[in-house]
Amino acid sequence: MGDQTDQANKPLHPLYTVTDITRKVRVLDGLKVSYSSWVKLFQLHAQGYKVMNHINGIRAPAKEDPTYASWSEIDAIILQWIYGTLLDDLLVRVLDTNHTALDAWSRVREIFLNNKGARAAALEHEFNNLTLRSMPSLESYCQKLKDLGDQLNDVDHPVGDQRLVLQLVRGLPIEYDTFGAYINQSLPSWETACSMLQLEYQR
Incomplete structure (x- = not known):
């Protein structure tokens, strides 16, 4: 009972107030919107919504950790942000059911910075x-x-x-x-x- 009360009183994470990420981060196509511009916009909003730890290389909590469920839910939303701001041709190269947000972030980086x-x-x-x-x-x-x-x-x-x-x-x-x-x-x-x-x- 106490745990449920604590959860109910916990303030809503700022991330849940975002309804349409494309209004804040333009769709990356590598032409009109360059990779560096997309990164700057994405990082700006990740910092503003307190989720930079999901794309800056910090390790995820262990699955046994009490915070893992909450972390995983937030990570899935950030993953949706990444997928939602990629041109279709890029999306098919990044999309993976087992990806974390960091996996997808790193994959986009590889596509643009390799070769x-x-x-x-x-x-x-x-x-x-x-x-x-x-x-x-x-x-x-x-x-x-x-x-x-x-x-x-x-x-x-x-x-x-x-x-x-x-x-x-x-x-x-x-x-x-x-x-x-x-x-x-x-x-x-x-x-x-x-x-x-x-x-x-x-x-």
Whole structure:
């Protein structure tokens, strides 16, 4: 009786207040949402909802431990969070009935961080050869460059603002030469360069 009363009076874990994780963590596709961005968002919410211990490598309690049942229930919900924020193509590579949240978290990491050299080479080629003319719009051109930069960051090939801006100019057609020369000389931030390019495009 006492145990039941203690359980009833126990405050609800913050995790149970989450109704739709995709409103808080965007779906990972490896393109528009990079692995590093997904990790940052997921960890932010895991920390906020006090469940970081389920994905940071801390060992689970033994099944004989009195806290195991509660831990297992919470872990299953975090596992649902992970599965619910993966694109279908990724989900089928991660889904496993015997996984803990940490197992799934580690599997996603392996998918994105294994074979870094080959992935980096392919991404570098695409990044260096992207042009405005190859994209349907100026906005998609800027976004694609940024997405490729984020993906290169994921495989330990950092792309900073300066390189993004230089590549932005490099991919412009000849009619932007005067504008490009100014950008190369002043080297503004990425956001500023994109805004300036949008104004030049409209003009």
